[in-house]
Amino acid sequence: MSEKPGSPFSRRAVITTFAATAGAAAAAGGALAAGGRDTAPARPSGTERRTEPFHGTHQAGIATPQQRYAIFAAFDLETTDPRKGKRLTTEQAAANFQRLVQGWSAAAERLTQGRSPGPMPFARTEVPADSGIADGLEPARLTVTFGLGPDLFERIGRERDRPRRLSPLPSFGKDRLEAAWSGGEMLVQVCGDDLQTVSRAFRTMRSRAPGVARLRWSQQGFLGMFGDSTPRNLFGHKDGTANPRPGTPEFDDAVWAAADEPAWFSGGTYLVFRKIRMDLPKWDTSTARTQDQTIGRRRYDGAPLSGGHEFTTPDLRKTGPDGKPLIPADSHVALVRDVPMLRRSYNYDYGFQALAEPISAEHDHAEGADHDHGEDMPEHSGGGHSSYDSGVLFCAYVRDPAEFVRLQRKLDESDRLNAFIQHTGSAVFAVPPGVRPGGHVASALFTARSHLLAARARPRHG
Template sequence: MSQHETPADPTPRSPTSTRRVLLGSAIATVGGAAAIGLAGGGLGARPSPPSPPEEVVPVFGAHQAGVDTPQQRYAMLVAADLTVGDAGALRRLLRDLTATIARITRGEDPPPSPLFRDGAVVPTDFATGLPPSRLTVTVGVGPAVFDLPGVGEPPPRRLRPLPEFEGDALDPRWAGGDLLLQICADDPQVVSAAMRSLRARIPGYARLRWTQSGFLSTPVDGGTPRNMFGHKDGTSNPRPGSAELEQTVWARDDEPAWFAGGTYLVFRKIRMRTADWDLTPRDEQDAVIGRRRSDGAPLTGREEHDEPDLEATAGGRPVIAADAHVRRVRGFSMLRRSYSYDYGQLIATAGGEPDPTAATQEHEHAPGTPEHTHGGHGALDVGLLFCAYGNDPDAQFVAAQRRSAAADRLNRFVTHTGSAIFAVLPGCSPEGYLGETLLRTPTLG
């Protein structure tokens, strides 16, 4: 078998076939054999230089890529609702997605699709000439998937819809979903092209529910990225390759056997009131978080990774306040893989829908500031796409969020507007497909 082929996609192709190939007519069955006609009189595959090894993240293994992979600079989260009626159709979709992911993450063309009409030139060259830029696609499923006829395996023990927390203003247009595709790369155009390739696989199987796009930049010293409030975000993450990460992220032994190598992903869209924050003195900002904005160190420490001393006092008061964010979420280990977002004018108002967070926010100005009208900054939709991986959402994210929602000084500046949970499927071998352990019993399809 060629290293450029998978059992889910046995289409004959040249080993040098890449995004530079111009596909003509395609007659295929999803996950089955296909015949490819190349567009242009007699033009065949045009070879291109192989991508540098560091640009390609391996797809296959016990775990999916995109979880403990060093975080890329750009991400798009794509959630969809399944429209299939049984496990057999879901199997065909997951086989097709796996074959597509295996190719596009190497910088190659996606497989042909029966949806492409005769004469269509696919792909559209949107990413031609671009390296894969460490592209990863991570696939997860929501709770409703396990209600499909023919899914004989039990759901993961801890997969259940997230509760609504105090202070939430959830918009159903970016909440829930049956299928998640987390697409990450170091080039936003590669992310967009990957989404385009994957979107083309789902008609007849699923309907797009919501998408969210984000970014982050790593400081030149390789340190922790900063969020929209200027504070370092992810300081307390377990270290890559550590026993703590292994024990925090990957499925526990009490989970169904098919879920070994999987994990859970909690998604929250968090809108951040940056205008209010920017008018707040830095000392007060630091007190809200419990860390210094300048270097990320706890108020009781000297370095970013110093342990916060929650017993320290000054003048009879705790140095880290009782309602400081660090104190409220302390002790809940998760792998945070979050991204900032900046959508500008609030997209919640699109289509005439009311903004669920539209209440006027009062904030202080310097003494002597004349009467003025605000410049519309209350309608800006900027914030954090919070993504947390862990093997026990109830004891990790849910417990932490309950404590935070009850009494966290940060709540004055943030509102949670989106929410979802997914079971991230275990990895697979080059001979298999994502979801094969869940759907291995061929009862249907």
């Protein structure tokens, strides 16, 4: 969107010309990297050109078929007026919040539909409203999804409108949470099939915050191009096999807000976010049998160890020749079954991080784990590489976060996977319903409130 003085062409004209005569330009020596090989740079395919609707009953980025890249960013409202240094009143905080989600909603609508992000609040007019890093790129199924953290409602004086099931997650025994990666009053989840458009959208959202809110943490994840197959996590296992299918009653029951929630929250859901580090060297030096018994599935095709194919129901009672259950009772699959949730997780691989504490060996007690890989794997056993940070950004959309809590208590206690993972970040958000044309995210929250205030202000004639 950078505007520059005196362009002889309108932007649209240039793009059209380029698209129409790319071949000719290449022949004329005008195109980059045209010579030498019979491969050409990746070109946007049909998929990349697709757009996801912004308006709807529910926010996009939940039931939306999972995109390949995601950035998650948590923000906190400013507590003081940055100009005067004075503490903000609840009313001021609420006004700031509404202004922020209005700006975010407007920009998100425009970006997801392939337009420029629109004017930037606070800035001088000569400052470009957009970074320009995605000029010429398609939306590539970009979605922007907003969530509200447990502390927000008190902050903006809306305690009574707070969704009933929204409260901070309890701590679990094996958690090694970093404050730097946890919590947050607001969440922005940006997903898309082009990481550069995702990065641009995140930057746009961030650029709307100064003076009103500040970035608390951000995380970014990816998936391979698995097409119709279930994506694999960094342990090589399929992740999301048991997800309910959008549009089914199972999905609606597992994900969308219950009937007893505040009216403004109808069509909403909750997002449980956990940053889970994976000890890849340890996993990679475990035997295939250990790996599969830890999960309870075969890595190769995702079938449960009780037999069948990926989508066969695990049979926890089926035993092998030794009389033991084929699926160990403390395997991950045995523990997590029957908990309905929509998992929409992403892999992450950050390289070395100074922040991250090494995954200690002290919780390494899983029965099936290998302990004898030290001798021929000196880097793993003794090396300084335990601060390597990769794993999964676990995301579960649920009707009730208490379901996750109940499950996590079980997992925390006995999951074999605990020998290979560590939860280092945690957050939970109420995800408001979708935006109606002309509205903004959580606008019903303000409508509801004004009604209430209006009702109070009116004398009753009962």
